[in-house]
Amino acid sequence: MRLDFSVAVHSLLYLEQKQPRLVASRELATTLTTNPVMIRNILSVLHKAHYIRGVVGKNGGYQLDRLLTDINVGELYDLTIPPTLSYARFITGDLEASGDGSDISRNIQATLTDLFTLADQQYRDFYHQFTLADLKQDLKQHGYFVQLAHEKN
Amino acid sequence: MRLDFSVAVHSLLYLEQKQPRLVASRELATTLTTNPVMIRNILSVLHKAHYIRGVVGKNGGYQLDRLLTDINVGELYDLTIPPTLSYARFITGDLEASGDGSDISRNIQATLTDLFTLADQQYRDFYHQFTLADLKQDLKQHGYFVQLAHEKN
Numbered sequence: 104m105r106l107d108f109s110v111a112v113h114s115l116l117y118l119e120q121k122q123p124r125l126v127a128s129r130e131l132a133t134t135l136t137t138n139p140v141m142i143r144n145i146l147s148v149l150h151k152a153h154y155i156r157g158v159v160g161k162n163g164g165y166q167l168d169r170l171l172t173d174i175n176v177g178e179l180y181d182l183t184i185p186p187t188l189s190y191a192r193f194i195t196g197d198l199e200a201s202g203d204g205s206d207i208s209r210n211i212q213a214t215l216t217d218l219f220t221l222a223d224q225q226y227r228d229f230y231h232q233f234t235l236a237d238l239k240q241d242l243k244q245h246g247y248f249v250q251l252a253h254e255k256n
Numbered sequence: 257m258r259l260d261f262s263v264a265v266h267s268l269l270y271l272e273q274k275q276p277r278l279v280a281s282r283e284l285a286t287t288l289t290t291n292p293v294m295i296r297n298i299l300s301v302l303h304k305a306h307y308i309r310g311v312v313g314k315n316g317g318y319q320l321d322r323l324l325t326d327i328n329v330g331e332l333y334d335l336t337i338p339p340t341l342s343y344a345r346f347i348t349g350d351l352e353a354s355g356d357g358s359d360i361s362r363n364i365q366a367t368l369t370d371l372f373t374l375a376d377q378q379y380r381d382f383y384h385q386f387t388l389a390d391l392k393q394d395l396k397q398h399g400y401f402v403q404l405a406h407e408k409n
Contacts, residue, residue, distance in 0.1 A: 105346040109368055113348045116360050134361065135348040176371070193258040195266045195288040207269050208287065210395040215262055217394070218329070218383075221405045226379040230371075241370070242363040252374045 107183040110137055110145050115174060116239055118155060118167040125164030145183065152182055171239055177231025186227070190219045229256075260336040263290055263298050268327060269392055271308060271320040278317030298336065305335055324392055330384025339380070343372045382409075 114131050128146055132139040146165060149155045156168040194215045200208035232255050233248075241248035267284050281299055285292040299318060302308045309321040347368045353361035385408050386401075394401035 109347045113364055194262045211266055213398050214391055214394040217401050222382045225382045229375045229378045238367055241367040245366050248370050
């Protein structure tokens with residue numbers, strides 16, 4: 104799952120570097136040493152969300168459709184890694200429990216769901232503070248991002 | 257993985273409710289409708305970290321060894337779900353890359369590792385704001401935790 108986000112970031116930065124040239128999905132697959140099907144799926148998501156534009160045909164390919172400063176890292180994270188809708192499989196307890204200790208069993212799912220949901224929101228808020236231009240800057244000058252994050256938090 | 261944390265929370269709250277009675281691991285397994293082996297593994301971790309004390313023998317079992325107000329939710333999270341040490345499997349790129357676009361491929365692992373590491377720290381910081389007493393309060397009065405989290409953030 105998290106790989107989808109990394110692939111999206113890498114692809115967008117690569118398209119930016121190559122613009123205005125059109126980049127084919129197979130070139131991205133080779134560059135990222137990633138499964139071409141996965142690349143095509145992620146490009147399709149990015150295309151639908153207007154991060155990139157595509158030209159079909161023999162010499163077709165993709166181009167970035169936004170400035171890196173206009174690509175929010177948190178929005179890209181939310182797009183490629185949607186929030187968990189149900190934490191049921193991570194939580195014990197039984198809504199129908201009866202008998203000894205049943206008040207805990209009946210209620211712990213609601214309590215832990217709130218805990219996980221709020222923690223996840225805070226996690227995503229962290230990503231929303233940055234744009235792809237910040238990550239590009241860190242590629243050129245490693246340590247930039249850590250410094251920026253400390254200034255913001 | 258996250259299930260380990262939920263099982264630990266549920267077990268500790270249950271032991272607190274039953275104290276000073278000793279609770280056998282099979283009773284916890286039944287109450288949590290969870291695999292007894294998993295319960296024993298998690299109890300062993302909690303025992304080593306002095307969250308609970310154990311009495312061996314036929315009528316043996318476990319007791320809570322701390323007050324709920326002294327059990328930090330973040331410490332329990334860190335204990336049961338250790339931080340990811342390497343994000344390599346979530347990141348594309350190639351430290352040895354050469355040729356076209358290779359500056360991105362060579363550097364993106366370091367950049368995204370910093371991004372993920374800082375986001376994870378922020379995520380864990382969220383949990384560290386609370387104790388098990390806060391979660392117990394929410395079991396009795398759902399909505400308490402959301403309110404508390406909003407006050408703190």
